[in-house]
Amino acid sequence: MGKRILLLAGVLALAGGAAYAVHARSGPEAPPARPVAVATAEVVKTDLSDYWSESGTVGFRGQRTLRGVQAGVLTWLPRPGRTISRGGTLYRVGDRPVALFYGSSPMFRDIGTVGMVGRDVKVLAANLRALGYRIGPQPSPGTTVTTVTTVTTGVPTVVTAQDGVFTAALQAAVKRWQAAIGVRPATGILARGDVLVLPGAVRVGAAAAQLGDDATGNLMAVSDQAKAVTVVIDAGRADDLKAGQKVRITLPDSTAAGGTISSVSSNIQADAEGADGPKVRVVVAVDDASAIKNVSSADVDVRFTGTTRRNVLAVPVGALLALRGGGYGVQVSGGALTAVKVGLFADGMVQIDGTGIAAGTRVVTTS
CATH class of the missing domain: 2.40.420.20 (conserved putative lor/sdh protein from methanococcus maripaludis s2 fold)
Structure with missing residues (x-):
């Protein structure tokens, strides 16, 4: 009897294991492996x-030092930051104003004799006309004029397209202009140092002289009114750049602005320490001038296009x-x-x- 009980228990145990096995196999199958996704x-x-970046500096364009040409005592200078335009007073020598005229030819002599011909006379005529003074008609190119003084008659001169003629009407306009700006006496004679000729309006920078100094030295820094970005780069990069090429400028507040290369200096500058090789200066105009309106003397990042x-x-x-x-x-x-x-x-x-x-x-x- 005991053997039968043991045998039955073993059979039941095997049956239970088989039932468990069947139950296990009938459960849900494992999901198949997913294929690996690739981008x-x-x-x-x-x-x-390709691009490369350089550090640049925001500043006013065309910065240079203004030097006086008329001997005497310096009696007035404009304050820094002021803009001087055509006809405005740049400084005063012996309390006589020195005016700004626009042009490309400097005044190289006194102009006061009717019949004088030259490019400097043309600059004088153009500026007085632009300031609203009636200067009368100018002789046409090809006209022959003769300088006349109280004692002699000069050599006839043929007027070219580059010349102006100091006519009696122009001399009268000079007198009216002198009287208006406070030159006494108003003689109608323009002395060589009465005006300085520059390409356009200038912004006054720091003074380089003091009142009472001799007026023929360095007087003050001036610049164009417009701001630009100046970048000094390795001379070897200069061949990749040309005027008109577009660049991207990153400003101090991390905003970006477009720019256009205005000029690439042809004068190679030696590095200050002589360690980094020759350099060239690149001037970049900012396409939207308002982007740097409130930026002064700040470093910016300039990205240039290469190949x-x-x-x-x-x-x-x-x-x-x-x-x-x-x-x-x-x-x-x-x-x-x-x-x-x-x-x-x-x-x-x-x-x-x-x-x-x-x-x-x-x-x-x-x-």
Whole structure:
């Protein structure tokens, strides 16, 4: 009887184990492994340009030191920051005003004899006319005029397109102008130091002289009214740059502004310590002047464009794979590993060229 009980217990135990096994197999199956997702990118046809950045400084354009030409005692200077325009007083010598005229030819002599001909006379006539004075008609190019004084008659001179003629009407206009600006006596004779000729209006900077100094020395700093960015770069980079080329400027508040290269200096400057090689000066105009209206003497970042390749095939740099035998390849999505020739790198993209690679081809890349 005892043996039967033991045997039955063993059978039940086996049956229970079998039932458990059957129950376990009838449960839900494990999900199949998911395929690994890979990122892809499209081969695009585009223009690629590489860039480099330099530190630049915001300041007023055309900064230079103004030097007096008329001997005497300096009796007045304008305050820094003031703008002097055509006809305005730049400074005073012996309390006589020295006015600003616009032009490209300096005054190189006294002008006071009717019949004088020259480029300086043309500057005088143009400025008085612009200031609203009636100067009368000017002789046409090809006209022959003769300088006449109270004691002699000069040599006849043929007027050219670059010349002005000091006529009696122009002399009368000089007298009226002198009287209006406080020159006493108003003689109608323009002395060489009565005006300074500059390209346009100037902004006054720091004084370089004091009242009472001799007026023929350095008087003050002046500049153009417009601000610009000045960048000093390695001379070896100068061949990549030219006037009219666009740049991007990052301002101190991290905002970006467009810029245009105004000039690239042809004068190579030696580095101050002689360690970094020769330098050239690049002046950049800011396209929207208001962007730097409130920026003064600040450092900015200027991004220049170097080499440009147009209509090339390009992919993200992350799509490149180093090949065991050297060089690079790309993995075509759903296809083979293809060797490619690599060109320009720019803005996270790289120029490629390879068999079967065309615009629209999708390649595997890093996510």
